[in-house]
Amino acid sequence: MKKSSGIKSLFFLVLVMTFSSMLLTMVAETTKDIRNNHDKIELARKICISADLKDMSSEKELLNFFSKGKIIESKDFKIIDFRDESFSAVVFSGSGLWDQIYTVICVRPGLIKNVFLCDKLLGLQIIQQKETPGLGGRIEEKWFTDQFSGFSLKKGNPQIVIGRSKKTEMEIDGITGASMTCKFLQESLSNCIASLKKKYPSGMAQ
Amino acid sequence: MKKNKYWETFRFGLIDENPIFKMILGICSALAVTNSVINTLTMTLAVIFVTATSSALISLIRDWIPKKVRMVVYVTIIATFVMVVDLLLKAMFPDISKALGPYVGLIITNCIIMGRAEAFASNNKVILSIIDGAGVAIGYGIILIFISVIRELLGFGTLLGYLIIPVQVPRMMIMIMAPGAFFTLGIVVWIARYWMYHRVSVNVDEVGREK
Amino acid sequence: MSDFSDFLKITFAAVFTGNIALTYFLGMCPFIAMSKSPATAFGMGAAVVFVMTVTCCINWIIYWQILVPTGTEHLQLLCFIASIAVIVQILELFIDRVSPVLYAAMGIFLPLITVNCAILGASLFMVLRKYSFLNTLGYGFGSGMGWAIALLAMSGVRSRINTSKLPPGLEGPAITMITAGIMAMAFTGLAGVM
Numbered sequence: 001m002k003k004s005s006g007i008k009s010l011f012f013l014v015l016v017m018t019f020s021s022m023l024l025t026m027v028a029e030t031t032k033d034i035r036n037n038h039d040k041i042e043l044a045r046k047i048c049i050s051a052d053l054k055d056m057s058s059e060k061e062l063l064n065f066f067s068k069g070k071i072i073e074s075k076d077f078k079i080i081d082f083r084d085e086s087f088s089a090v091v092f093s094g095s096g097l098w099d100q101i102y103t104v105i106c107v108r109p110g111l112i113k114n115v116f117l118c119d120k121l122l123g124l125q126i127i128q129q130k131e132t133p134g135l136g137g138r139i140e141e142k143w144f145t146d147q148f149s150g151f152s153l154k155k156g157n158p159q160i161v162i163g164r165s166k167k168t169e170m171e172i173d174g175i176t177g178a179s180m181t182c183k184f185l186q187e188s189l190s191n192c193i194a195s196l197k198k199k200y201p202s203g204m205a206q
Numbered sequence: 207m208k209k210n211k212y213w214e215t216f217r218f219g220l221i222d223e224n225p226i227f228k229m230i231l232g233i234c235s236a237l238a239v240t241n242s243v244i245n246t247l248t249m250t251l252a253v254i255f256v257t258a259t260s261s262a263l264i265s266l267i268r269d270w271i272p273k274k275v276r277m278v279v280y281v282t283i284i285a286t287f288v289m290v291v292d293l294l295l296k297a298m299f300p301d302i303s304k305a306l307g308p309y310v311g312l313i314i315t316n317c318i319i320m321g322r323a324e325a326f327a328s329n330n331k332v333i334l335s336i337i338d339g340a341g342v343a344i345g346y347g348i349i350l351i352f353i354s355v356i357r358e359l360l361g362f363g364t365l366l367g368y369l370i371i372p373v374q375v376p377r378m379m380i381m382i383m384a385p386g387a388f389f390t391l392g393i394v395v396w397i398a399r400y401w402m403y404h405r406v407s408v409n410v411d412e413v414g415r416e417k
Numbered sequence: 418m419s420d421f422s423d424f425l426k427i428t429f430a431a432v433f434t435g436n437i438a439l440t441y442f443l444g445m446c447p448f449i450a451m452s453k454s455p456a457t458a459f460g461m462g463a464a465v466v467f468v469m470t471v472t473c474c475i476n477w478i479i480y481w482q483i484l485v486p487t488g489t490e491h492l493q494l495l496c497f498i499a500s501i502a503v504i505v506q507i508l509e510l511f512i513d514r515v516s517p518v519l520y521a522a523m524g525i526f527l528p529l530i531t532v533n534c535a536i537l538g539a540s541l542f543m544v545l546r547k548y549s550f551l552n553t554l555g556y557g558f559g560s561g562m563g564w565a566i567a568l569l570a571m572s573g574v575r576s577r578i579n580t581s582k583l584p585p586g587l588e589g590p591a592i593t594m595i596t597a598g599i600m601a602m603a604f605t606g607l608a609g610v611m
Contacts, residue, residue, distance in 0.1 A: 009272035016279050020286035021492060027290050028491035031297035038300040095426060097608055098435060100546055128304065133241075133361070133382045180608060234534050237442035278502075285495050293491060308541035311494050315534035317446055383605065384440045388598030392591050400586030 040066045043104070043127065047080070047089045050123030051106040052149065072111070076195040081111045087122055090196065094188020097180045099130035101139075101188065107153070116200035118193070121158075124148035136181030147172045157193055160186045215337050220345040232318040232346060237387040238309050239350070243366050246354035248295070248302045250347030252310060254340055256287045257319050261327040261339030263287075268328050280323045281314070288313045318346060353390050357381045424555045427548070431559025434608045437535050438567040439601040441542075444535030448568060449593050451526075458572035462565025464523040466558065468508065468530050469539050472501050473557025476540040477550055497540050505531050535564055570600060 041059050044066035048054075053065075069080040069089070077092040088110025093102045106122035124145050131137045138144060151158055155170065160182040162174035174182040239249045260283050264271075271279050292310045295303040303310070313319070322342055327335040358364060361382035363371035380386045437443045444465075451461045476497050484490050509527045513520045530536060539560045543553050574596050583592060 005272065006274075009275045012270065012272055013275050013278060013282075016282050017495075020282055021495070024286060024289055024293075024491055024495075025489070027293050031293050034297040035293070035300075038296070042300070095430070098440070132379065134377060134379050232446075234442050234445045234538075237445065281498060282495065285498055289491060289494050292494075308538060308545055311541055312443070312534050312538055314494060314498060315537050380602070384442070385598040385601040385605065387442065388594050388601055392594030392598060395594060396587045396591035398586075399589075399591060400584075 037063060043080075043091070046104050046125040046127055047082075047106060050104060050125040050145070050149070051082075051085065051087055051089070052123060053085070074195075074199065077192050079111055079116075086110070088116070088118075090192060091127070092188060092192040094184060094191060096129060096131055096184045097136055098132070101129045101131070101181075101185060102127040103185070103188065103192075105148070105189070105192075111200075114200070116196055118153050118196065121148055121151040121153055124189075131181045132178070135175065136178040138175050138178065139181055139185060144173075144175065153193070157190045158186070212334070212337050215334055216341040218338075218341065220341045220348075232316040233391065234309075234312060234316070237384075237391060239306060240354035240357055240387060240390075241361065241382045242305075242358050243351065243354045245302060245305050246347075246350050248299065249306060249309065250343070250350055252288075252291045252295070253313060253316070253319075254343040254347060255291060256284065256313055257322060257339040257343040258336050260284045260287050260319060261322055261335040262332055264323050265327040265330060265332045265335035271328075276328070277324075280320060284319055284323070285314050318342060349394065353387070353394060356390050357386055361386065420549075420551065424551050427552050428555035428559035429610075431556050432563040432566065433604060433610070436563040436567055436601075436604050437539060437560045438564045439597065439604050441538065443538040444533050444564055447529060447533055448564075448571065448597075449590055452568055452571040452575050452593065455569065455572045455576065458568045460523045461526045461529075462568050464526040464530055465533065465535065465568075466561035466565050467523070468501075468505060468527070469536055469561035469564070470554065470557040471508065472504050472536055473539055473543050473553050473560075474550070475500055475504060477543060477548070477553040480544050493541075493544065494537075497537055501536055501540075502531050535560070567597075567600065567604075571597065574600075 037059075041062050044062040048062065048065070065082075066080075068084060069082050072079040072081065077090050080089045080091070082088065087106050087108040089104055089106050091102070091104045093100045095101075103124060103126055105124045107118040108120045108122055109117045111117075126140045126145065129137065129139065131139065148158060151172075152169075158172045159170050160174040161171045162176060162179055162182060239245045260280075263283055264280060288311060291313075292303075295306070295310060319339075322339050326338045330338070355365065359370060360378045361380075363369060363373070363375065363377055378386070381390070431437070435441070438445070438448055447461065451457050479496055479500055480490075480493060484493055484496065505527055509520075512523075512527075539557060542560075543556055548556055571593070575593065578592060578596070
């Protein structure tokens, strides 16, 4: 008697579990494409802003544009190469003050046949950040990210400086009151460029 | 008469059993998502949906659930609905879903839903269970929204993204950050408890005088 | 080398700046219920450190080695909850057998942990931030430590509050929330150490 009730409970449990995982799989499958597309569109939009491609506006155009990119995944970064537009986008993340900061940079000329050339930074956009709102959160603002567009990487990496008017061409004007966030952003950018150099040594030496 | 019973159940869940004032339950998400009104609204709707549907389903199959494994069954059912909500949010409102992050998934460990399943849905009819679940969740949501209105107004100076306080007025950044959530909830609970305490003592006085 | 400095950074951040109780508001129900006396706070804190480290590591294996290769990431919540419940159960049996002293100290807190949202939250954050296994180990341990430190500090403060007179309505949860707010502010200041 007791044993049969145990088997019955177990059977019931298995039934509930199967039913719920089936329901979930169904919902997951039906929404899969939409969910994936959202991420792609979001990324494509950021890439277009940082590479200054103004003609992309509708979601369809963005998706179409993104599908042309060739994706190369690596441990520290993800390269999306757009040969038609002759630039590469590099997605990377680094620790911020509170959480990871996800950033995308567009570099020209980019990846050409296993050689990565990064001479010029077309632009930088923040994909996701959870910095202090109103202080570090301002790294998303246009005036800050605009400073990176057209930056020449030939001489070295950009230095984010706070508190004095911009002096050399290597320096980017930082955000007052958000020195930590600026430091973290600069660090993750330098790390990304360093690991790019490590992976494609021949290309960067030029 | 019958209508009254439904209303009583709803009102009971909304005010008397209010999870935040009465039991200080489920405040994890109450604190985490209240830095903007739109996030809070979404979270509230998700909690209402999950509580109502899981209460309904549990009440529907309450006679078949073996007593020994009932907790596991409840958790499975709640987890399923939470994940459905999570997937739908990701598909339809990707921005809000990103802002809420893992807190949608954490609805599962929100003691309120589990509490309602065990205390009410497991021995009441379907419609009553839905009303009870929704009542408790709405009561919870109203406080969440109240807190988020205070925090967004003081922190960003906006409501639902519209500018309310002129830009010249300095913002209280602390309100959007973690400490602000603790202060606001602490003060809201203080006022609510004081009011409840006060109200009860007045009622006792009135009853005493009448007798 | 950089892997190790990452590990240290993540552990430190989990204990102080990204404190799971004071910055991410997780595990608040037991935080308020268990901080009444330093003795219970210590037992609960130790149990959380232990369980969080183990569950984070096992959930990492479940997620990256089983769910991702089979393409069933949408079942993660169900799997995490089940694995946490099972791990807690096994740990309870194991500690009871191996060390009765340890069991007496934190045994009664173990079942409570199954419904602690900090444990599930740490696993979800670990997946969301795509930590490596080593970093997950550091994150799980650090988050547990952070939660335990916050709980212990709170219990110390509360034992002093108990002896003072408070305005009506403020006693209990309300003053605990406000104290937690002040503690959160103090922890925010530690960001500079990074």
